[in-house]
Amino acid sequence: MHALSKIIARHANRESVEVGEIVNVTPDYVMLNDRGAARAVDLFRKMGGDKVYDPDQIVVVFDHHYPPIRQQDSVSQKRTREWIKEQGITKFHAGEGIGHVIFPEKGYAFPGALIFGTDSHTVTNSALGCLATGLGHSDIASYLALGYNWLRVPEIIRFDLHGGFKPGVCAKDIALRIAQLYGEDAAPYLGVEFAGPLVARLPMSERLVLCNMVIDFGAKSGYIQPDETTARFMTQRAPNLRWTAEATDSVSDYTRTIDLDVGEIDSLVAVPHDLSNIQSASTLSDVRIDEAIFGTCTGGRIDDFRVAASLLKGRKLAPHTRMMVNPGSREVYLQAMREGIIDTMVEAGAVVGVPSCGPCSGCHQGMLAPAENAITNASRNFRGRFGSPEANAYVASSATVVASAIAGRIASPAEFMEH
Amino acid sequence: MLIKGRTWVFGRHVNTDLIFPKMWFRPTYEPGEMASHLMVGLDEDFPSKVKRGDIIVGGLNFGCGSSREEAAAAMKEAGIAAVVAPSFGRIYTRNCINVGLPIVVSPGIDEQVTQGDEIEIDLGQGFIRNPRTGYQARLPPMAPESLRLIQDGGIANYTRRILEERRKAATQTGS
Numbered sequence: 001m002h003a004l005s006k007i008i009a010r011h012a013n014r015e016s017v018e019v020g021e022i023v024n025v026t027p028d029y030v031m032l033n034d035r036g037a038a039r040a041v042d043l044f045r046k047m048g049g050d051k052v053y054d055p056d057q058i059v060v061v062f063d064h065h066y067p068p069i070r071q072q073d074s075v076s077q078k079r080t081r082e083w084i085k086e087q088g089i090t091k092f093h094a095g096e097g098i099g100h101v102i103f104p105e106k107g108y109a110f111p112g113a114l115i116f117g118t119d120s121h122t123v124t125n126s127a128l129g130c131l132a133t134g135l136g137h138s139d140i141a142s143y144l145a146l147g148y149n150w151l152r153v154p155e156i157i158r159f160d161l162h163g164g165f166k167p168g169v170c171a172k173d174i175a176l177r178i179a180q181l182y183g184e185d186a187a188p189y190l191g192v193e194f195a196g197p198l199v200a201r202l203p204m205s206e207r208l209v210l211c212n213m214v215i216d217f218g219a220k221s222g223y224i225q226p227d228e229t230t231a232r233f234m235t236q237r238a239p240n241l242r243w244t245a246e247a248t249d250s251v252s253d254y255t256r257t258i259d260l261d262v263g264e265i266d267s268l269v270a271v272p273h274d275l276s277n278i279q280s281a282s283t284l285s286d287v288r289i290d291e292a293i294f295g296t297c298t299g300g301r302i303d304d305f306r307v308a309a310s311l312l313k314g315r316k317l318a319p320h321t322r323m324m325v326n327p328g329s330r331e332v333y334l335q336a337m338r339e340g341i342i343d344t345m346v347e348a349g350a351v352v353g354v355p356s357c358g359p360c361s362g363c364h365q366g367m368l369a370p371a372e373n374a375i376t377n378a379s380r381n382f383r384g385r386f387g388s389p390e391a392n393a394y395v396a397s398s399a400t401v402v403a404s405a406i407a408g409r410i411a412s413p414a415e416f417m418e419h
Numbered sequence: 420m421l422i423k424g425r426t427w428v429f430g431r432h433v434n435t436d437l438i439f440p441k442m443w444f445r446p447t448y449e450p451g452e453m454a455s456h457l458m459v460g461l462d463e464d465f466p467s468k469v470k471r472g473d474i475i476v477g478g479l480n481f482g483c484g485s486s487r488e489e490a491a492a493a494m495k496e497a498g499i500a501a502v503v504a505p506s507f508g509r510i511y512t513r514n515c516i517n518v519g520l521p522i523v524v525s526p527g528i529d530e531q532v533t534q535g536d537e538i539e540i541d542l543g544q545g546f547i548r549n550p551r552t553g554y555q556a557r558l559p560p561m562a563p564e565s566l567r568l569i570q571d572g573g574i575a576n577y578t579r580r581i582l583e584e585r586r587k588a589a590t591q592t593g594s
C-alpha cells in the first residue's frame with residue numbers, strides 16, 4: 001500500500017484498503033472557511049443536522065471575506081459565530097490569515113493526518129505527509145452531521161525531482177513546469193507524491209507551494225514522505241503532538257513515476273487564461289504590468305516575503321505599477337514587520353492589506369479593470385478571478401512577481417540578481 | 420435511468436470560476452438565484468437560453484479548479500438533465516453526485532456532438548448515443564456507490580436517512 005492508502009485505511013478503521021475502493025473515513029480535522037461555514041451550516045440544517053458529530057475536529061477560519069465588505073457577509077459571519085458557540089467549537093480564527101497557511105503553523109496539519117476542507121487548496125497541507133483534500137459544501141455538511149464521509153482510494157503518481165535550481169528559480173517554477181509538460185489534468189483524481197534528492201533539500205515553505213499546486217493538476221491530495229525537515233517543523237509547531245508517519249511499501253504502489261531535472265527549468269509564467277499556457281519570464285518582457293498581487297495560500301509565507309525584500313531593498317516599483325500585498329497569516333505579518341520587510345515593501349510603493357486571501361478571493365481590495373495586466377504569486381490565472389473578465393492575470397513565482405513589479409513589465413528575477 | 424436532451428457544448432478546462440463566477444457568491448440563495456448565474460463567466464445569456472432537460476457537454480477536465488458547489492448546484496437548479504465530458508475536475512464530480520446531478524464520463528464525446536444535437540444517455544445499460552450522427556459508445560462503469568447517491572437524489576437525502584436511523588436507534592435504547 002502507498003502511505004496515502006494506509007492513511008485512508010487507518011481513518012476507516014481498516015487493516016488495509018485497495019486502490020479504487022470507496023470507504024467511509026473520519027478525518028482528524030475539517031476546515032470550514034467563512035464561505036464554507038455559511039453554506040455548509042445552511043445545508044447541515046436542511047439535512048436535519050442538529051449537533052455536530054465532534055466539535056473538536058472542526059476548525060473555522062474566516063479568510064475569504066474577512067473583514068467583511070458586504071453587509072450580507074457581516075450578517076452571515078455573525079450567524080457563524082453564534083453557531084460556533086452553540087456547537088462548542090473552540091478552534092476559531094478570524095483575522096489570523098488564510099486557512100491553508102494557518103493549518104501547518106498551528107499544528108492542525110501533521111504527518112499521517114486526514115484533513116478535509118471547504119476549499120480546493122486544502123491540498124496544501126499534504127506537504128506534511130498527510131492526506132488533505134477539498135470537498136464541496138454538501139459533502140462537509142454531511143460530515144458535520146454524520147462524522148464521516150466517503151473517499152475513493154486514489155492511484156498515485158510520483159515526481160522524482162533532482163538537479164539544482166538556476167538562479168531565481170524555485171518550487172513554484174517546478175509546479176508551472178509540470179503544468180506545461182503534463183497539463184492541467186496531469187493527475188485527475190490521483191494522489192501526487194513529490195520525492196527525490198531535490199525534495200529532500202527543500203524547506204517546508206517550498207514543499208507547501210508544490211503541494212498547494214496539485215489541485216490545479218486535478219489531484220485529490222499531494223504527498224511528501226515525512227523526513228527530518230518535517231520532524232523539525234513539527235517540533236517547532238506542535239511540540240506536544242504525537243504523530244505517526246506512514247510509509248509506502250513498494251514501487252508497485254505507484255501507477256507512474258516521472259523524472260524531472262529542475263536544472264532545466266527557467267523562471268516561468270502561466271499566461272492568460274490557462275495554467276498550462278507556460279512561457280519563460282525572459283520572453284515576455286513586452287507585457288506591461290499594472291498590478292502585482294502578492295500573497296495567497298500559494299505565495300504568502302515568510303520565505304516569500306524574504307525573497308520580496310531581497311529584490312525590493314533600495315528599489316522602487318515602476319511608476320505605472322501598483323503592488324497589493326496580503327500576508328498569508330498574522331504570524332507572517334508580524335515576522336515580516338520584525339524583519340523590516342513590511343518597511344521595505346511600503347517604501348518601495350506597495351500597499352499592504354489584511355492577512356487573508358486578498359484579491360484571489362475576488363472579494364477584497366485590488367480588483368483589476370478591463371484590459372489591465374496583473375502578475376501574481378497565487379495559483380490561478382483563470383479569467384475574471386481578480387476582477388474584470390477582460391483583465392489578464394499572469395501566474396509566476398514570488399521572485400518573478402516582485403522583479404516584474406520593479407521592472408513594470410514581466411521580468412525574470414535573474415535580471416535583478418546580477419546587479 | 421434513460422436521459423434524452425438538447426445539448427450545449429463547451430470547451431476544455433472549463434473551470435468553476437467560469438461556471439459560477441464568485442461575484443455572485445452569497446451566504447444563502449433564494450430559489451432560482453443560483454440558476455440565474457449559470458455559465459455567465461462564458462456566456463452572459465446562457466441562463467435565459469438554457470431549458471429544463473438540457474444536457475451540458477464539456478471538454479477535458481470540465482469543472483476544474485475551485486471547490487465551489489454552486490457550479491454543480493446551479494446546474495441542478497436550472498434543470499440540467501446530465502453533464503457529459505471526457506473527464507472532470509475531482510471536487511466538481513463529487514459535488515454533482517452530491518446534488519444528484521448525473522455526471523457522465525465519455526471519452527471523446529466533445530468531438531461527437533454539435534451544439535443543439537439531441538443525445539441519449541442510458542446510465543443503467545451504460546451507453547451514450549447521438550441519433551443525428553449514429554454515434555454510439557459504451558460508458559465506463561460508474562462506481563455503484565456514486566450511482567446510488569445520484570439515484571437517491573444526492574447526499575442530503577442519504578444524510579437525512581442515516582440521521583433518522585440513528586435517532587430511532589437512540590430512542591429505542593433510551594426507552
